[in-house]
Amino acid sequence: MNKFGFAPAKSRVIEYDSMHNQLLDYIIANEPSFSTCMSCGSCTATCSAGNLTDFNIRRLNIQIRHGELDGIRQEIDKCMLCGKCLLVCPRGINTRNAIMIIKKGIVNLGIE
Amino acid sequence: MIDVLIIGGGIAGMEAACTLHDLGFETLILEKEKQLGGHLRNWDTLFPTKRKASEVLEHYVKEIQQRGITVYLNTDVTSVKKQEDGTFELNTGREVQFKTKTVLMTTGYALFNAERKEEYGYKIYDNVITSADLEKILQTAKGELRSPSGNSIQSVAFVHCVGSRDEKSGNHYCSNVCCVTGVKQAIKMRQLLPEAQVFNFYMDLRMYGSGFEEMYREAQEQWHVQFIRGRLSEVAETIDKRLQLKAEDTLSARPLRMHVDLLVLLVGMESNKAAADFAQSCNLACAPSRFVQPKDFHIESNKTNVEGLFTAGTAIAPLSVFDTVNHAKAAALSVSEYLKKNN
Numbered sequence A: 001m002n003k004f005g006f007a008p009a010k011s012r013v014i015e016y017d018s019m020h021n022q023l024l025d026y027i028i029a030n031e032p033s034f035s036t037c038m039s040c041g042s043c044t045a046t047c048s049a050g051n052l053t054d055f056n057i058r059r060l061n062i063q064i065r066h067g068e069l070d071g072i073r074q075e076i077d078k079c080m081l082c083g084k085c086l087l088v089c090p091r092g093i094n095t096r097n098a099i100m101i102i103k104k105g106i107v108n109l110g111i112e
Numbered sequence B: 001m002i003d004v005l006i007i008g009g010g011i012a013g014m015e016a017a018c019t020l021h022d023l024g025f026e027t028l029i030l031e032k033e034k035q036l037g038g039h040l041r042n043w044d045t046l047f048p049t050k051r052k053a054s055e056v057l058e059h060y061v062k063e064i065q066q067r068g069i070t071v072y073l074n075t076d077v078t079s080v081k082k083q084e085d086g087t088f089e090l091n092t093g094r095e096v097q098f099k100t101k102t103v104l105m106t107t108g109y110a111l112f113n114a115e116r117k118e119e120y121g122y123k124i125y126d127n128v129i130t131s132a133d134l135e136k137i138l139q140t141a142k143g144e145l146r147s148p149s150g151n152s153i154q155s156v157a158f159v160h161c162v163g164s165r166d167e168k169s170g171n172h173y174c175s176n177v178c179c180v181t182g183v184k185q186a187i188k189m190r191q192l193l194p195e196a197q198v199f200n201f202y203m204d205l206r207m208y209g210s211g212f213e214e215m216y217r218e219a220q221e222q223w224h225v226q227f228i229r230g231r232l233s234e235v236a237e238t239i240d241k242r243l244q245l246k247a248e249d250t251l252s253a254r255p256l257r258m259h260v261d262l263l264v265l266l267v268g269m270e271s272n273k274a275a276a277d278f279a280q281s282c283n284l285a286c287a288p289s290r291f292v293q294p295k296d297f298h299i300e301s302n303k304t305n306v307e308g309l310f311t312a313g314t315a316i317a318p319l320s321v322f323d324t325v326n327h328a329k330a331a332a333l334s335v336s337e338y339l340k341k342n343n
């Protein structure tokens, strides 16, 4: 179980100073609604993948914000692209499209 | 000709009518319902004091009667027309034509219709009610409180932000008072049902007013209300009429399931028909929230873009009774200044 980030964290402290946000910039440029998330958890509650695995789409947003990208490629592949999350989002975020863009961003930016 | 015609006899309209009368102006109230009072008629006790809403209303109705202020009930104002000479004519469908120097619009708000959030099952499942329904139930509650389907209540959940802060409902704004209403009602449920568990599902708890935070703390400390940070994604009914809730407990980042006997939706406030009607008949400006847009939110919050047409209370935004009464009192002074200048 990886409860705190995708891999055991080196330090418990979130280093805001050295945050690397290339992926976040890429997502927001292509799906601006991604930045309006208020962490309500509706998406996670309804998520097909989240009910079977420890995949958590809401937390993924925060981890990307923190630049915690270790293992993100495997993590994002747990999403089944069913689109249930975007039906419940109160901010009208196109979460499924955000996920497609994260996948693309990982390749384009060469993130492991 | 009348000095001020007040449209809407809720607390805002009544407070302003008394103050304007005392300042020496001829004042008249037009109210579409068969009684004065507005939404407060349907509330049991008021936050943050827990005082009976009926006491507050009785006070205002008495003040209106003592001053002999004329009130037309069952009078729905459908249009306001500005005349060339700067005065106004109002249409109500009645024979009488109402002519006035100024208009004070205190038409209040409308409750969000919870049927629009189908995933919460209002009017589909028996034991899903709104906060407004609960106030009505509390007004007449005697003996043991049971769920609408007749079951004993062992657990209750409140859902915050129903119809507010929600793209899908078309309402981006926060309704301001439903958080503290949820706390008020959660305490009440624990008092009436000492054995029951009470949960509040929130995204942010907005205890913005005096005494609100203290009520929140009281709910935790004295009544053991459990606050869960997460928004319900869906509700389903079980065979025995209980409700299955799905949410994420966002603070522990795990999906959550729960069964409750009663689900209360904290419905938000919306602008009512009057704002849209008057926008049509006299070009009244409304904000993106569809509430009336004050001329200047900071300096002239009782004026509108139409000279001589004033506003107060929840016609401009969701407000508590405290804020509504103060805004109405200020409106009376604003109208008075205008009449003195233009007479």
Ligand SMILES: Cc1cc2nc3c(=O)[nH]c(=O)nc-3n(C[C@H](O)[C@H](O)[C@H](O)COP(=O)(O)OP(=O)(O)OC[C@H]3O[C@@H](n4cnc5c(N)ncnc54)[C@H](O)[C@@H]3O)c2cc1C
Pocket: B007, B008, B009, B010, B011, B012, B013, B030, B031, B032, B033, B036, B037, B038, B039, B040, B043, B045, B046, B047, B048, B075, B076, B077, B078, B106, B107, B108, B109, B110, B111, B131, B132, B135, B177, B181, B184, B267, B268, B269, B272, B274, B312, B313, B314, B315, B319, B320, B321, B322, B324
């Ligand atoms: C569930 C719930 C619980 C609440 N509990 C509390 C509480 O405990 N404490 C607190 O401080 N606040 C509470 N509030 C807020 C409170 O209801 C408002 O602050 C208050 O009602 C505002 O008064 P008002 O006069 O602005 O509007 P309203 O109460 O809406 O009155 C407006 C009046 O105008 C009339 N009207 C509308 N259109 C027309 C027309 N075209 N022609 C003629 N008449 C018209 C209406 O019939 C009504 O009588 C609660 C709100 C909700 C939703």
Ligand code: SF4
Pocket: A043, A046, A047, A048, A049, A050, A057, A078, A079, A080, A081, A082, A083, A084, A085, A086, A095, A096, A099
């Ligand atoms: S699209 Fe992916 S993240 Fe959204 S609900 Fe389906 S599995 Fe979950």
Ligand code: SF4
Pocket: A036, A037, A038, A039, A040, A041, A042, A043, A044, A058, A088, A089, A090, A091, A092, A093, A095
């Ligand atoms: S439902 Fe929307 S706002 Fe809520 S956590 Fe998910 S993405 Fe964010």
Ligand code: SF4
Pocket: B160, B161, B162, B164, B165, B173, B174, B175, B176, B177, B178, B179, B180, B204, B205, B206, B266, B268
């Ligand atoms: S006051 Fe609370 S419940 Fe009401 S809309 Fe705002 S955050 Fe939601």
